[in-house]
Amino acid sequence: MQQHNEHALKKGDRLQGKVALVSGIGSGIGKGCALMFARQGATVVGTDLNAEAARKTVSEAALEGLTLHFSEAVDLTNEQQVNALINGVVKEHGSLHILLNAAATAVFKWIEDLDYAEWQLTLRAELDSVFLVCKAAWPHLKASGAGSIINFASANAYMALDGSPALAHCAGKGGVLALTRQLAMEGGPFQLRANTISPGLIVTGATAPVIEQPGFLDAVMAKNMLKRLGQPEDIAWCAVYLASDEASFVTGADFSVDAGAIAW
Numbered sequence: 263m264q265q266h267n268e269h270a271l272k273k274g275d276r277l278q279g280k281v282a283l284v285s286g287i288g289s290g291i292g293k294g295c296a297l298m299f300a301r302q303g304a305t306v307v308g309t310d311l312n313a314e315a316a317r318k319t320v321s322e323a324a325l326e327g328l329t330l331h332f333s334e335a336v337d338l339t340n341e342q343q344v345n346a347l348i349n350g351v352v353k354e355h356g357s358l359h360i361l362l363n364a365a366a367t368a369v370f371k372w373i374e375d376l377d378y379a380e381w382q383l384t385l386r387a388e389l390d391s392v393f394l395v396c397k398a399a400w401p402h403l404k405a406s407g408a409g410s411i412i413n414f415a416s417a418n419a420y421m422a423l424d425g426s427p428a429l430a431h432c433a434g435k436g437g438v439l440a441l442t443r444q445l446a447m448e449g450g451p452f453q454l455r456a457n458t459i460s461p462g463l464i465v466t467g468a469t470a471p472v473i474e475q476p477g478f479l480d481a482v483m484a485k486n487m488l489k490r491l492g493q494p495e496d497i498a499w500c501a502v503y504l505a506s507d508e509a510s511f512v513t514g515a516d517f518s519v520d521a522g523a524i525a526w
């Protein structure tokens with residue numbers, strides 16, 4: 263793993279000249295992708311609801327000699343805040359080529375315990391936020407002539423994991439998978455690509471406490487053909503490819519980055 267991490271820290275030019283907006287930079291996958299995009303030469307604007315966590319990521323980037331742009335906390339379920347964010351990015355950086363929507367939260371409960379408010383909260387955070395950001399960014403991604411949207415579905419969009427009370431999350435991620443295919447179709451005439459990544463279990467702020475629960479790790483490892491836990495960098499490499507011109511013939515696709523978990 264150490265060699266793996268050192269490789270992730272290497273700098274390159276695969277996203278040189280591109281402006282990227284990355285959500286959820288305060289933690290986990292969004293943070294990993296924002297850092298990797300910056301290492302690959304993109305101008306990266308990060309956003310998060312948690313300003314303190316986002317600023318920590320900006321400081322970590324600076325230690326590597328990288329610049330991440332972050333101004334203030336934005337709630338991506340708030341249409342006005344989302345519109346102001348996108349307008350600000352384009353005003354300051356002139357264009358927008360890459361949109362990576364990693365920010366999300368979910369309530370994990372069995373159907374008998376999940377109330378309607380928690381169901382709605384999850385779908386707002388996982389699905390409405392993606393819609394709002396894609397809609398606000400769409401004209402700018404279109405105008406760039408080579409836009410790339412990267413959304414996050416999940417292994418949970420395909421399978422139920424024994425022991426995981428993921429009802430609302432499964433619905434949210436199934437929704438992201440389907441809406442992204444539709445975006446790909448609508449964006450095709452403008453060379454605007456839209457793809458999803460479906461991670462398996464990745465160690466992040468969201469999953470670290472769950473991994474501690476008795477039996478959970480065993481259930482995950484029973485599904486993983488590669489017997490290790492995923493790291494944000496495992497996802498970020500896939501995101502760099504999808505964001506880059508290397509993937510200019512790739513749209514409407516879903517990439518499982520999950521150690522083979524859904525391939526049985």
Ligand SMILES: NC(=O)c1ccc[n+]([C@@H]2O[C@H](COP(=O)([O-])OP(=O)(O)OC[C@H]3O[C@@H](n4cnc5c(N)ncnc54)[C@H](O)[C@@H]3O)[C@@H](O)[C@H]2O)c1
Nearest residue numbers: 286288289290291311337338365366416463464466467468
């Ligand atoms: N970690 C996994 O195992 C896993 C597996 C499958 C899919 N995913 C998906 O990948 C994405 C990233 O997951 P993660 O594990 O890194 O999550 P995380 O909880 O570690 O990080 C999410 C970040 O998004 C921010 N955020 C949440 N709601 C927001 C909002 N309304 N507005 C702005 N920012 C908000 C949080 O403050 C946090 O910093 C999510 O869409 C998640 O569903 C993760």
